[in-house]
Amino acid sequence: MKESEVQINRVDWIAVSIYFALVTIGWFNIYAVVYDSQVEKSIFDLSISSGKQLVWIGTAIGLITLIMVADYRFFEKLSLVIYLIFLLILIVTPIFGKEVNGQILSIGIGEFRIQPGEFAKFATALALAKVMERPTFDLSKRNYQAIAFGVLLIPIILILLQPDTGTAMVYFSLLIMFYREGLPQWYYGLGIGSVGITLLALGVDNNLYLAAIIILVVGGLIYLGKKSWQRILAFSLIGIGLIAYIYSLDFVVSQLPPHQQNRVMVLFNPDLDPLGVGWNVTQSKIAIGSGGFFGKGYLEGTQTKFDFVPEQDTDFIFCTLGEEFGWIGSLVVIGLFVGLLYRLVIMAERQKTRFSRIYGYGVISILLFHFVVNISMTVGLFPVVGIPLPFFSYGGSSLWSFTVLLFIFIKLDSSRASQLGRIS
């Protein structure tokens, strides 16, 4: 008991306060989505989303309590076990799960269903922290890189089988954690470069221009540098490879399922088909854009309330905020997210164990990716991928998984005094 008293004092109340602020704002926004002035229902009404979300919030607080009273060593000791359990659930989900729109995302009995893809995030972060915590683990070495990527890729592959591209993409955010732990920078240079080339190839209509530019740049580099035959060969191969990649992209895109193709095309031309594929993004931008500087006022939004924006209480919840609270509201919420992420970086850096720090960066990576990609998609900066806004979006699995993800780190942080310093 004495130990837990000490821990309560060490809980990072700034992070906890921001968490509750976001959850509360999110809850009010969910009510705004379902609010109907003709059939007035209380925000607590269990027949509407806001009432149900309150139940999820209550149970999330229960989860928080469980995490906070548990022994911090529990998470480190059992991290691999938790990871394996969720891998197992991910394997059985396509077999026993419930199919919705061709995807099998959830598993459970009757009304109680969870989406294992959501929970496997914190499990994967825990497992990576456990695997990478040894002082000898060096991400600049090939064999260690293979282990780390192995742990990361297994759940990704399993989730792609459901198939749930959006959630699978989230796991790649853990590359931010890898960056902090020393994965060589050229990986990121290569990654950002290839993403840039890909976007250019998709965005520029005529690939001939891009090919010409590549030939000019490669030719220039060969001409200016040392004219050894190895160098000329290497540059030529890189140039040919890039051109081949650009031309193959169109083929790859044409092989994608139509709904994913469309999501990509709409990003470059939002007015392509405003009533069809572009509907989500167009309506989402209308809702947010009509909010103006101060917004239309709480419960006064017309776009989200009258179902113009699809999936508005889950993935497009930011529309309600943007419409009813305007740019000021967006600023406050983005500010809260940035504040939380900033706080988490500070917290991660003050950890005494490598396990805690790695896990902390796992939390940072996942939250940052969700927050940035979700809002980007609502304003048309990113293709529509079905991932929720942390702490905001309606739904038990989403709220629970982010709560567990965050509070395990808060627990580890509060116990840092009792942990043995093994930091490298």
Add this chain to the structure above:
Amino acid sequence: MRDQRPAVILLVIFLVSGILLVKLFAIQVLDDSFLKRAESNAIQRIVDHPYRGLVYDRSGKLMVFNNPIFDLMVVPREFHVGDTTKFCELFRISKEALIEGFTAAKNYSKVKPSPLIKQLSTRDFARIQDFLVDYPGLFILTRSVRSYPSATAAHALGYIGEINGGQLERDTVGYYSQGDYVGLSGLEKYYENELRGKKGVKYKMVNVRGVDKGPFKEGEYDTISIAGKNLTSTIDLELQRYGELLLNGKTGSVVAIEPKTGEILAMISAPFYDPNQLTGAEFGKTYSKLNKDSSKPLFNRPIMAVYPPGSIFKIVQSLIGLQEGVLTPNSTFACNKSLVACHNHPNPVNLFGAIRNSCNPYYHQAFRQIINREVSSNTFKDTEIGLNAWRESVLKFGLGAPLGIDVSGEKGGDIPSSKLYDRIYGAGHWKYSTIYSLSIGQGEMQVTPLQMANLAAIFANKGYYYTPHLVKAIDGNPKKIPAKFQEKISVGIDARHFDLIQDAMVEAIYGTSARAVMTDLVIAGKTGTAQNPHGEDHSVFIAFAPKDNPKIAIAVYVENAGWGGRAAASTASLMIEKYIRRTISRPELQEYVIAGNFIY
């Protein structure tokens, strides 16, 4: 190197959040197109059309009202027909018509209402009302069309129709929108702003499927429609209808004015049409039919047709001569037929005799004295000065320019000035002998029947008139009519000069138009004959009665009916009797006019 990595991660966090905030600022604050698109998405503007004002005659009888018509509307998504045969029986519609109407509605919109059966009669409406509840998705939309219970005065009342592009462009305050009905002629056009009322607007919210989600902001921006103002016309419905009875089958005009007020008691343009034909769905078809008709039933003759005033103008010449001091009651001229043709009458005549006998040579000589005052030794110059001075006097009688009646399209006629003759003959190349036809109301002068009726009112009033008008009160308030109709206008002739004129007009009837005489009602009148180069002359007559304290002044034109003493004088006499006595004591005269055989 590695120690910088947390800072790099923080930098990335701030950078991407910054990009998001900039993008949000761009679409939320800088770009207002999203706000408009949001409004067009979710807010429906529903215009509540007000009832157009009614029109009553001078005694309060209804002339124009709004007749409700009922369209059976269908919302395809909600509609379930069930037993088709039973439905067709109940609604008295063929199966084919039902399928056709429903398909058209469905193609338009599944959630918005479209008409299934158009223009149900009140009786059909009453019959199907009870069945309606059994059919979800059906409802009755009530609209209204203008209706004219006595089918009269079509030209004066005018008609309404859909607004056209030009009118929409001129509507700078943005009151109208496409598909609105506006007054296109007659009183409907002139009093459009009074009759139309004020449109109301309701803003209601709809969701993505177009389903009504209640008023926007609890109706804060809604306005209720205000019904149009009612007009009380100056028209005497009974007199108007009687005039149409008399002129039926003929071509011509009758304008009757109450001299003391300028109120138009009747204004008939023949041939005429039933105003009920130019309403509702039939408008377009009827309009083009009437427009093509060679007898020009849409042409509003009392204010648009122009004729030379003829002999009636001699009265104006007499009055100008008396006022100018050029003539006195004793001025005597010989009936010198070498100057201008005349008929046989006592000779020579003084002014009274000249009017009574309509002596042409008298006015040839009198007009020369009015024109040539020897203010210039150059006879050409002298004529020019005299003509222009004379013209100024004539214009004061309300001739030569539109009077300003409250019906659009009024013509002004023409009273020539020196400029006209300069143009025809060249300056300095014309003198009195060129223009003498003006002396007897012929030549280059033209007037409208309305101006002639107004002339009769001036004679009755001994020198003043009120601008003739068709509306005496708006919403029951006589002060609300345009100010110009409440303003007494003097013609610049002393009242004392009119006594002789009035006496001569009473006498003239006995000479030229004995049919118009009534034993117990003293009518003062003057015949005229408007020369018509294309056929029989037009029969013209103006009059006022009773001579003392006149109640009615009238001008009658019957085209191609020859001498003024027959068709026009008889019609005027009957109209006067009808208005003052409210009954006709001379059925044989009425038969004579209705039969219309005036040429013999």
